[in-house]
Amino acid sequence: MTSAVSIITPELIAEHGLTPEEYQRIVGLIGRDPSITELGIFSAMWNEHCSYKSSKVHLRTLPTAGPCVIQGPGENAGVISIGDNLAVVFKMESHNHPSYIEPYQGAATGVGGILRDVFTMGARPIACLNALRFGDPAHPRTRSLVSGVVAGIGGYGNSFGVPTVGGSVGFHTRYDGNCLVNAMAVGLVDADRIFYAAATGVGTPIVYLGSKTGRDGIHGASMASAEFGEGAEEKRPTVQVGDPFSEKLLLEACLEIMAKGCVIAIQDMGAAGLTCSAVEMGAKGDLGVTLDLDKVPCREAGMTAYEMMLSESQERMLMVLRPEKEAEAEAIFRKWGLDFAVVGETTPDKRFIVRWRGDTVADLPIKELGDEAPIYRRPFVETPPPAIVRATDVPAPMPVGAVLERLLGTPDLCSKRWVWEQYDHVILGNTVQRPGGDAAVVRINEGPKGLAMTTDVTPRYCEADPLEGGKQAVAEAWRNLTAVGATPLAVTDNLNFGNPERPEIMGQLVGAIRGIAEACQALDFPVVSGNVSLYNETSGRAILPTPTIGGVGLIEDFAKSATLAFKAPDEQILLLGETRGWLGQSVYLREICGREEGAPPPVDLAAERRNGDLVRALIGEGIATAVHDVSDGGLLIALAEMAMASGLGARLYAAAMLVPEHAFWFGEDQARYVVTVRPDRAEAVMARAKAAGVPLRRLGQTSGNGALTLPNAAPIPVRTLVERFEAWLPGYMAGKAG
């Protein structure tokens, strides 16, 4: 392994994504030049994707503890308690770069990876969600990316057999060269049967399970840690190929051997494959690991040690087994037709030793591989505060009804049915609220408990003001869970940003994390898992900062969950929360006036909490008959969605006196909900709102005439709105102009 003349050239170091300083740090740590395999191992462990070197100092500021938290960040996924000895395991992770290069497989393996993170901990996956962002619909690649990504997510989840119950889809020209695919998985496990990565015991066998190792995905994590230039398509060989069938077998086999008590520790092979999984198992258990690569099941002959250590072939696991249970575990894996091989053992000396064809190709200090990864306090400049756009300075060129019809047919606000109908959202027979509402609701086992889930972020707010945007993403997730009647419990965050070596991008990241931390703190909504995806840029142009928040909440009785559809004619429609008519960064300003500017709506976390707590109480007591949070597009969009979901109409009162009409209906003020109640209950609800200090306004009544009627305007048939709402995406995908 040691040779007199180092073969490591500056070019080779650069190709591995390491800086000269980082290379010197490696030499200092091990006291010599590394072998080529060792260099590969360091590059895998020290890239941005695996080491969080640019974000770590800031991520530490996030609140991660709370009464429900069993496991915070640092494991394969976060774990929270939902009582009755049940725990929920969940995490969201990006697969942005691979999905842009090869949309179907990139998105599919994104889903596969996050599912493995969840069942590695012993949980059976019960739901998937996602958050997708694509470029301008008019961009020549957008249509094929939407088509491939959606098919890939569906192709994997549908075959694996987990319902994909929710998500979000948005479009913006800033994602032209870099789409976002954030996949979230949620699983259920007995709280006393959770499995972790830390190995215990010296001399225990390390077992390789699952599919064979091939030459796919080599340096995938490094690729995901660099920005794109011209010719990104040439990186296709770095994208892995998914096999949901093998993953389904792996799930069943893993859960079976876990139930039989065979497993001490388990780690899935995700980013940086065998390297990262073996190092983490050893390092977390304060043990060394020796691997014998000649035992690794390979798809093809002639793979080098370097290739085996860096392959990101999918559907593979590494486990430490109870030695006395090895034969039993092997029999279970053989039954499922999966590979099973003892490829190494734990050692007392905290070294990571890799042997191949009689040579030692790597001999490294195992703790330092992870712990001594560089940590950067990268310089940053805060995003300058944008000017506030006053509603009175925003023109109102069209009647309110015409604006409504136009906005419902825009890419961001239109129905995403074309997308979610390609996902099996009913398998497992527990989906209480399907896609299309504020949050998805899934029954826990036979009930009565239910789990609510959502993914949220408003990137244009984050671009204008990262701090407020970060707060808003958390607040909206909290609000969406509240709107179905759930008590928000915890979040996973997926931070998608540009190149952190640019101070203004780093400023966005720092600001957004600060906003997330503030909101999570104020709303008792801890972060239990997450993922950071940086270098989302192409040819120097970064994406909009997109810190996606995946929220999970608990409903004690799923049958009491609220939906957004109006329930009956002649009910009172109430607005909870204050309307100031905030048009800065609104959909209205962009779509009607062609302006993307101004400060985003400020988030008042105390008001969020106060208003949300009242809404949740009204749902729990069965007083609220329909509930919808007010978000993108504003109040009239929310009302139209409630009408469209039911077929019922509404007769609306005039806008508030002190707010311009267009700002009243289309402003995007936060902390607001539309709630319907029976007429005889309206007075009592108003009294309660007053007592709680929650601003309340009567908006009108539901009606059986199937039309939305604004004051002094002709009724708009709900069926017309539905046509507008449903038409854009299928039309676009069928080839109509974006």
Added chain:
Amino acid sequence: MKSAVIVFPGSNRERDVARALELVSGREPALLWHADTGLPAGTDLVVLPGGFSYGDYLRCGAIAAQAPIMEAVRNHAGRGGLVVGICNGFQILCEAGLLPGVLLRNSGLRFICRDVHLRIERSDTPFTRGYNAGQVIRVPVAHGEGNYFAHPATISRLESEGRVLFRYTAPDGSLDPRHNVNGASNAIAGVLSEKLNVLGLMPHPENHVDPAVGSTDGRGLFAGLVAHFAAAA
């Protein structure tokens, strides 16, 4: 009613259908592995569940049709025993030659998951005695290859022999191409074998057996089977 659900590698709705069977019949079905070679003694009903058996990497259902357990399923059907194949199970029954025809890719070329309306074409079978002829039920579909196709002569024969059991229709039961979710010949959603004892259908009645989750429109299939065996006993 004593039922057995066959689990192939890649099946993924076996738990859904087992849960529906237990809920309606009060009796837990046996779960059999593809490598098994016999059915438990006294099995009344065999169910082939939905999923992606063997990944569906070859033609859907083609490999499962050759699995060891299928000989026992064939023998059961040959004795006049009842067999239901749902979704991938339907595809397997066609590949195994227990039902005529094939399931092509959906006419829209995309996987589709949504509630559809089915018209019950006759109620005098063990599978539909829980419904009325002409009744319309709402149940979900979730498939990429559910477009039923057969030689026109075969389709005519199926029609004339009353072997089309379920058809995709509008909510009012009328035939409407817009509601033929996958472009199936004659909007066929489910067919019977010659002796009327083997049923294949694409939709998932097992996912609509609970008022809290979707609807209870799918219950009739399972309740009808329970009634059938209760009457036979």
